[in-house]
Amino acid sequence: xxxxxxxxxxxxxxxxxxxxxxxxxxxxxxxxxxxxxxxxxxxxxxxxxxxxxxxxxxxxxxxxxxxxxxxxxxxxxxxxxxxxxxxxxxxxxxxxxxxxxxxxxxxxxxxxxxxxxxxxxxxxxxxxxxxxxxxxxxxxxxxxxxxxxxxxxxxxxxxxxxxxxxxxxxxxxxxxxxxxxxxxxxxxxxxxxxxxxxxxxxxxxxxxxxxxxxxxxxxxxxxxxxxxxxxxxxxxxxxxxxxxxxxxxxxxxxxxxxxxxxxxxxxxxxxxxxxxxxxxxxxxxxxxxxxx
Numbered sequence: 001x002x003x004x005x006x007x008x009x010x011x012x013x014x015x016x017x018x019x020x021x022x023x024x025x026x027x028x029x030x031x032x033x034x035x036x037x038x039x040x041x042x043x044x045x046x047x048x049x050x051x052x053x054x055x056x057x058x059x060x061x062x063x064x065x066x067x068x069x070x071x072x073x074x075x076x077x078x079x080x081x082x083x084x085x086x087x088x089x090x091x092x093x094x095x096x097x098x099x100x101x102x103x104x105x106x107x108x109x110x111x112x113x114x115x116x117x118x119x120x121x122x123x124x125x126x127x128x129x130x131x132x133x134x135x136x137x138x139x140x141x142x143x144x145x146x147x148x149x150x151x152x153x154x155x156x157x158x159x160x161x162x163x164x165x166x167x168x169x170x171x172x173x174x175x176x177x178x179x180x181x182x183x184x185x186x187x188x189x190x191x192x193x194x195x196x197x198x199x200x201x202x203x204x205x206x207x208x209x210x211x212x213x214x215x216x217x218x219x220x221x222x223x224x225x226x227x228x229x230x231x232x233x234x235x236x237x238x239x240x241x242x243x244x245x246x247x248x249x250x251x252x253x254x255x256x257x258x259x260x261x262x263x264x265x266x267x268x269x270x271x272x273x274x275x276x277x278x279x280x281x282x283x284x285x286x287x288x289x290x291x292x
Contacts, residue, residue, distance in 0.1 A: 079138025
């Protein structure tokens with residue numbers, strides 16, 4: 001049994017180990033899997049999300065003032081990590097760096113742009129130029145670091161906590177915790193997690209230690225304040241929040257296991273709960289022993 005377990009672990013770990021040279025079977029598997037997943041997701045969105053609303057001619061809308069730009073931060077985050085995963089999957093197949101950058105890192109921008117096209121043909125929404133710019137920014141953040149430093153020193157991350165506002169408008173902000181993670185911008189925080197050692201490689205700073213700069217917003221029941229329904233006696237005031245915290249770069253934790261490296265890469269999208277300083281409207285400071 002010990003021998004079989006060891007063999008199973010070695011086989012599993014060799015599967016997750018990136019190929020030293022181009023493995024066409026792996027590359028084909030990556031391309032087919034991404035195409036099927038992306039196509040299925042877009043078809044599902046079209047049937048579940050857009051089918052209930054009438055179609056229209058393709059049009060743009062200006063939603064840059066909505067949700068205190070929290071949705072734009074979400075687009076940067078999503079585009080960056082979809083591109084990062086695309087590049088890492090091509091690296092796993094043994095593709096060269098150029099192809100990783102061209103066809104992998106651009107995955108997030110291409111997919112999210114396709115979603116914008118669906119928005120553009122829906123009378124309920126519309127394509128957003130601000131979203132497109134945010135998508136391009138997330139992709140550019142990944143590619144520029146690879147070109148300049150050949151590593152990712154600054155990583156967008158996400159954290160969430162439940163808020164009271166979802167109960168006021170559950171149809172907009174989510175009726176379940178899972179929906180609230182996606183819809184309640186009041187509970188979302190987007191971070192830029194900076195790896196300190198990568199900027200001071202000769203120092204004794206732990207390689208996994210990061211400093212995180214966060215952005216959030218509160219008091220939002222609708223996209224714009226003028227669209228806020230009178231759900232309360234007096235509607236809450238919306239305001240921005242800025243955070244300073246510590247974080248961990250999971251990809252910098254030493255391990256010989258390629259399986260664990262893959263797990264760490266996936267969970268490196270989430271900000272680790274840690275002591276945090278919150279700056280409210282830049283004129284009020286709050287201290288959190290643990291913030292998430």
